[in-house]
Amino acid sequence: MxxxxxxxxxxxxxxxxxxxxxxxxxxxxxxxxxxxxxxxxxxxxxxxxxxxxxxxxxxxxxxxxxxxxxxxxxxxxxxxxxxxxxxxxxxxxxxxxxxxxxxxxxxxxxxxxxxxxxxxxxxxxxxxxxxxxxxxxxxxxxxxxxxxxxxxxxxxxxxxxxxxxxHPLANVIPLEPDRSAARRKLGLVEEGEVLAVLPGSRASEVGYIAKPFFQAAAMLLRARPSLTILVPAVPALRARIDALAAECGILDRIRVLDGQSHLALEACNCTLIASGTATLEAALFKRPMVISYHMHPISWRLMKRKQLQPWVGLPNILCQDFVVPELLQDAATPQALADAVAQWLDAPVRDPSRLALLEQRFNDLHLELRxxxxxxxxxxxxxxxxx
The missing domain is CATH 3.40.50.2000 (Glycogen Phosphorylase B;)
Structure with missing residues (x-):
């Protein structure tokens, strides 16, 4: 036709x-x-x-x-x-x-x-x-x-x-995100710790990444019982996300959202996130993050041979520095992921200057991309x- x-x-x-x-x-x-x-x-x-x-x-x-x-x-x-x-x-x-x-x-x-x-x-x-x-x-x-x-x-x-x-996302995402408003939209209390877990938007990513993310979430929940965990899910992958969360024993302790990744990032204190465009979204929301990725070992070896920079996550590449941690492939153990997230959650009390510096760098990046x-x-x- x-x-x-x-x-x-x-x-x-x-x-x-x-x-x-x-x-x-x-x-x-x-x-x-x-x-x-x-x-x-x-x-x-x-x-x-x-x-x-x-x-x-x-x-x-x-x-x-x-x-x-x-x-x-x-x-x-x-x-x-x-x-x-x-x-x-x-x-x-x-x-x-x-x-x-x-x-x-x-x-x-x-x-x-x-x-x-x-x-x-x-x-x-x-x-x-x-x-x-x-x-x-x-x-x-x-x-x-x-x-x-x-x-x-x-x-x-x-x-x-x-x-x-x-970058179009720099206009879609507000320069000054409103965490309180996002929490109200999600029916969350204004105070308290919120972690957004984003294991990817493709079935293959979820297959490799979601389980260690959820195992890390289980560890964090044991140490911080009041922690709220939001998991934005592509609707087509909701059943798979639910099944993996249940396998890790946390389905009844997390809140799986149909999409709404921007709302989750705006509402959270920190995000555990798969490397990709979503990491830039998190940076534009000025949120601390732990970037991770896992793929088939053959794919990983091929990618590593062609990698030109020491960073994988977009925020680190654009800032030309490890401003947020990257835990990739074999380093992405549940314990390591949980420990890295816990450091960000503890930062408001233990290292507030680290949070302030990160927010300033992400704000400068936002202005450059807008x-x-x-x-x-x-x-x-x-x-x-x-x-």
Missing amino acids: QAPSHPFLAMVAGETSGDLLASLVLQGLRTDFPDLYAAGIGGVRMAAHGFDAWWPSERLAVHGYSAELVRRIWGILRIRKQLVQRLTAQKPQLFMGIDAPDFNLGVEERLRVNGIKTVHFVCPSIWAWRPERVEKIRRAADHVLCIFPFEPALLAQHGIAATYVG RDTPKLATDAIQKILAA
Whole structure:
């Protein structure tokens, strides 16, 4: 079926964070192009802005290099082939790949060869690992929209046009979060310790990470019986989260939320959190955190070989310092996680200067990332279309 004759933007967002970024771009574009037809692969936030999802974004979500990827690779490759064929036939004015570089750069490269203009939104982290990917970016993208201020200059060194548009989350999240209001919304008492536990938004992440997180939570509850634990869960993973919490003996001691991760982060004193975009959200809420990650051992060894910086968590990468602890792979034992969280929970009494310094660094980061992303992205796209 042919797309409508009015302006056609094709987009692919491969996971929850990409869905948010794409929805903000759509919001900005619809101001100037109210009859825009946008279609491809996306999620619920994009759908709220009239996006036609030919496939849901969760079809592309995969964790690591090994077992899960082997199981799902053929289905993902089939979707990519069908998408390229469909877009090559329908000729959108522009294709935008939002993050998901392993999928999107290949799509962009094929479409660009066929005369379709391409934009990649979110510069692949060539400054953190896999620097060889810069050559693929050069072949694939007419333009890159960057969410971190140092990226355009880095890409320019390789002859790649780019625009810094700020990080959309810096506008979504208030500069001064209101912990008391968030607790009222959740029906929590204003005083008392609250821990937000975020074990990831993908099934594979939950499979590797949730159990040690919940085991750590059990230890913390034994030491701090009045501790409130919030666990935001993607609705599709709620049953799995509940089962793992029950296995660890804490299901009746925690509160599992349907989504509401921002509310949980705003309400908490500290968060135990899987490495990923959620760690930046926690930093923008000015919350102390313990970052952790665990994956298949083969995936871990492959990633470690290509890692360029000593940090994995975005707050540490952006601050160029271990401002919050990272406990990764074999270091992510329940006891180590519980001890690191306890240090943050004790900090208001034992080390208040540590909390104050962290909040100031996260506030400075927030100001640096805060831009009118929908407008800047829209302006860049209009220039690309007019070229």
